[in-house]
Amino acid sequence: MKPLRNRVGHYVDLGQESFESLSALPHRIETRRPGEEIVAIGETVDYVFVIETGWAIRYRILDDGRRQIVNFMLPGACFDMMSMAYAKADHAVSAVTEVRLRRLKSADFLKAVSMRPKLATAFWWVAIQEEAILREQIVRIGRRSAKERVSHLLLELNRRIAAIEEKLTDFINLPFPQALFADALGLSVVHVSRTLTKLKAEGMISTSPEGIEILDRDRMAEMCDFDSRYLHLERLKLVD
Amino acid sequence: MKPLRNRVGHYVDLGQESFESLSALPHRIETRRPGEEIVAIGETVDYVFVIETGWAIRYRILDDGRRQIVNFMLPGACFDMMSMAYAKADHAVSAVTEVRLRRLKSADFLKAVSMRPKLATAFWWVAIQEEAILREQIVRIGRRSAKERVSHLLLELNRRIAAIEEKLTDFINLPFPQALFADALGLSVVHVSRTLTKLKAEGMISTSPEGIEILDRDRMAEMCDFDSRYLHLERLKLVD
DNA sequence: CGCGGGTTTGAATGAGTTCAATCACGGTGG
DNA sequence: CCACCGTGATTGAACTCATTCAAACCCGCG
Numbered sequence: 001m002k003p004l005r006n007r008v009g010h011y012v013d014l015g016q017e018s019f020e021s022l023s024a025l026p027h028r029i030e031t032r033r034p035g036e037e038i039v040a041i042g043e044t045v046d047y048v049f050v051i052e053t054g055w056a057i058r059y060r061i062l063d064d065g066r067r068q069i070v071n072f073m074l075p076g077a078c079f080d081m082m083s084m085a086y087a088k089a090d091h092a093v094s095a096v097t098e099v100r101l102r103r104l105k106s107a108d109f110l111k112a113v114s115m116r117p118k119l120a121t122a123f124w125w126v127a128i129q130e131e132a133i134l135r136e137q138i139v140r141i142g143r144r145s146a147k148e149r150v151s152h153l154l155l156e157l158n159r160r161i162a163a164i165e166e167k168l169t170d171f172i173n174l175p176f177p178q179a180l181f182a183d184a185l186g187l188s189v190v191h192v193s194r195t196l197t198k199l200k201a202e203g204m205i206s207t208s209p210e211g212i213e214i215l216d217r218d219r220m221a222e223m224c225d226f227d228s229r230y231l232h233l234e235r236l237k238l239v240d
Numbered sequence: 241m242k243p244l245r246n247r248v249g250h251y252v253d254l255g256q257e258s259f260e261s262l263s264a265l266p267h268r269i270e271t272r273r274p275g276e277e278i279v280a281i282g283e284t285v286d287y288v289f290v291i292e293t294g295w296a297i298r299y300r301i302l303d304d305g306r307r308q309i310v311n312f313m314l315p316g317a318c319f320d321m322m323s324m325a326y327a328k329a330d331h332a333v334s335a336v337t338e339v340r341l342r343r344l345k346s347a348d349f350l351k352a353v354s355m356r357p358k359l360a361t362a363f364w365w366v367a368i369q370e371e372a373i374l375r376e377q378i379v380r381i382g383r384r385s386a387k388e389r390v391s392h393l394l395l396e397l398n399r400r401i402a403a404i405e406e407k408l409t410d411f412i413n414l415p416f417p418q419a420l421f422a423d424a425l426g427l428s429v430v431h432v433s434r435t436l437t438k439l440k441a442e443g444m445i446s447t448s449p450e451g452i453e454i455l456d457r458d459r460m461a462e463m464c465d466f467d468s469r470y471l472h473l474e475r476l477k478l479v480d
Numbered sequence: 481c482g483c484g485g486g487t488t489t490g491a492a493t494g495a496g497t498t499c500a501a502t503c504a505c506g507g508t509g510g
Numbered sequence: 511c512c513a514c515c516g517t518g519a520t521t522g523a524a525c526t527c528a529t530t531c532a533a534a535c536c537c538g539c540g
Contacts, residue, residue, distance in 0.1 A: 060379045062465060068383040070375045082368045090372055090470040127367075128322045132330055134374045135310045139300045141382045142308040142426035146528070177486060186382035188529055193488060209537090225302060230330040386496070417518060428497055433520055449505090 001102075003076030003164055004050050010163065010233070011125035018116045025112055027104040032056075032095035039080065039093040048109040050078045054099035055175065059183065060091045069184040071133060072096075072157065075164055081109065081123070097175045125232070132230040141186040144224070149185040150195045151204065151224035158214060159228050173211040241342075243316030243404055244290050250403065250473070251365035258356045265352055267344040272296075272335035279320065279333040288349040290318045294339030295415065299423065300331045309424040311373060312336075312397065315404055318366070321349065337415045365472070372470040381426040384464070389425045390435045391444065391464035398454060399468050413451040 001023045009019065029052070032038055038056060039045055056073040070091055073079060079093065083106065113119045136156070140149050154172060162168035178196070182189045196212075199205045204220045206213045214220065221227075241263045249259065269292070272278055278296060279285055296313040310331055313319060319333065353359045376396070380389050394412065402408035418436070422429045436452075439445045444460045446453045454460065461467075 058375075060375075062379075062383060066383045068379040070378050082364070082371065087368060087472065088469065091375060124322070128327060131322065131371065131374070134371070134378065135298075135300075135331060138310050138374065138377055138381065139302075139308040141378065143302060143306040143423075179486085183383075189486090190488085190530080191528055193486095194528090197488075229328065232327065419518085429518090430498080430520080431496055433518095434496090437520080 001052070003052065003074075004078060004102075005076075006164055006166065007076035008119075008122045008126060010122075012118055012122040014118055014122060018118050021112055021116065022109075022119065025104050025108050027102050030101045030103055032099045032101065034095055034097055036095045036099075037092060038095060038099070038101065039089050041089055041092045043089050044087070045080045045083045045089055046106045047103045048078055048081050048106050049093075050102040050104075051075050052100040052102055055096040056093055056099055057096055057180065057184075058091050058093050067183045068186065069180060071130075071137060072160075072184070074160055078123075078126070081106070081127075096180065129232050132232065136230050137184075146185070146187055146191055146195045147198065148224040149187065150181065150192065151199065151220050152226050153181065153185060154205070154212060154214070155217070155221060155224070155226040155228070156231070159231055159233065163231070163233050170214040170217065171211060172214065175211075241290075241292070243292065243314075244318060244342075245316075246404055246406065247316035247318075248359075248362045248366060250362075252358055252362040254358055254362060258358050261352055261356065262349075262359065265344050265348050267342050270341045270343055272339045272341065274335055274337055276335045276339075277332060278335060278339070278341065279329050281329055281332045283329050284327070285320045285329055286346045287343045288318055288321050288346050289333075290342040290344070291315050292340040292342055295336040296333055296339055297336055297420065297424075298331050298333050307423045308426065309420060311370075311377060312400075312424070314400055318363075321346070321363070321367075336420065369472050372472065376470050377424075386425075386427055386431055386435045387438060388464040389427065390421065390432065391439065391460050392466050393421065393425060394445070394452060394454070395457075395461060395464070395466040395468070396471070399471055399473065403471070403473050410454040410457065411451060412454065415451075 004022075005014075005019055008014070032054075038049065041060070051073055053075055056077070057069045058071050058073060058079070059067055059069040061067050073093070080089070083089065113123055133156070136152075140152050144152060157174070158170075158172050159168070161172065178192045179189050181187075182192045185192070187195075196205070196207065199220075200207060204214070204216050204223070206215055244262075245254075245259055248254070272294075278289065281300070291313055293315055296317070297309045298311050298313060298319070299307055299309040301307050313333070320329070353363055373396070376392075380392050384392065397414070398410075398412050399408070401412065418432045419429050421427075422432045425432070427435075436445070436447065439460075440447060444454070444456050444463070446455055
């Protein structure tokens with residue numbers, strides 16, 4: 001529950017009670033192995049899922065195998081809040097790492113939230129942020145070069161992780177293969193690799209088996225025109 | 241109000257009363273000339289806008305002039321429902337054609353909606369649809385070829401217009417230059433032109449100064465893998 | 481040791497861009 | 511009525527960024 005609390009409580013002071021009411025809701029904890037599906041395409045979901053630990057992706061596979069990742073889901077992400085009776089999932093969700101999930105009935109969740117204005121406001125903010133992230137993704141893959149795309153996404157993930165862990169560091173632990181980057185950014189794996197090599201050569205980042213270190217955040221942000229404001233993290237007490 | 245009513249009432253039987261309460265809300269009607277800005281980037285908006293007539297775009301301009309259109313907004317679109325006190329617009333909104341807008345105070349709107357469960361549900365559905373459209377846009381520009389992109393967007397706009405006008409025709413009135421297509425799809429104007437020419441040659445569409453006619457919907461949908469379900473128009477009584 | 485997943489590198493290819501010229505068309509002013 | 515714009519569409523040629531294919535490499539693991 002901690003990550004969700006961080007995420008949701010980020011925008012609104014929830015106080016003890018209203019958040020407790022969420023965690024008290026009947027639920028099941030499930031786990032998924034890396035690569036396992038959480039929501040299949042076409043499935044009718046009447047659950048809300050909350051990621052407790054691990055990474056997941058929302059994506060779409062085209063007939064000939066091309067894959068587009070729509071967004072990354074980090075701990076605290078809650079998804080399919082939107083789905084109800086008739087809505088069929090138009091995208092699939094899969095675990096990237098081992099994932100621990102909390103699953104609640106949509107109806108319970110909606111009722112709990114709608115009864116508590118503070119909670120409702122908090123989730124409203126979460127939805128604002130999520131839409132902004134989608135829009136930014138559109139700009140990224142629509143009009144940015146490979147180098148900009150990769151850098152921009154790295155900086156976004158870095159910030160989003162920072163928001164969860166409540167401290168901003170220069171090291172990004174990326175527990176997944178470059179193919180995910182490729183499919184998120186609309187690039188080929190080969191080109192992602194080349195681009196990372198170039199970024200290394202320019203002294204922006206350094207890589208190690210464990211992840212990627214950001215060496216020159218300012219130059220990098222400047223280069224790829226990253227402005228973290230769309231993440232709406234202002235209220236976060238971070239070293240900026 | 242008609243377009244909004246169509247759009248919102250699409251999913252939920254609103255009944256007379258609950259929708260009336262929306263139209264009765266204090267508001268201003270404004271108009272914008274083609275190209276005029278409706279919401280500037282960075283602006284703090286505490287209004288909800290509803291497009292009564294005309295087309296608008298939500299977009300982002302990068303420093304060097306590249307532009308990415310995030311989505312098209314048709315009559316009945318309501319936007320910046322999400323914005324509140326602190327949120328600054330991270331994208332601009334402009335009129336494409338002459339646009340007539342209804343502007344209401346966010347607070348009034350929110351209150352009206354939250355007091356009426358049916359309205360709230362209806363707007364919930366609108367939000368679901370809008371998110372799905374954004375996701376589809378991501379897949380489109382991330383992993384589809386130019387030909388697929390153009391066709392897919394044409395079919396989407398065709399359907400969305402059909403939903404507003406309550407009848408599906410093969411003729412799409414596109415009152416804007418190809419540059420908009422280019423900037424929506426992450427392509428150059430030149431290439432959009434070439435692609436349209438190719439589609440014409442293949443007998444999928446025909447163009448005239450007034451717009452574009454879809455000649456072979458099925459083949460086109462098949463070719464670009466267009467599946468209208470993400471628009472959630474099932475309940476619409478359309479010839480399909 | 482050899483296998484397998486992921487990364488890197490090179491060379492060839494290709495889809496889409498850029499630049500520049502031409503065309504089509506509607507509006508304006510002489 | 512016609513010359514002259516200006517905006518947007520189209521076409522051609524050169525170019526470039528990114529893809530594809532294929533080989534090599536790296537490394538952890540059975």
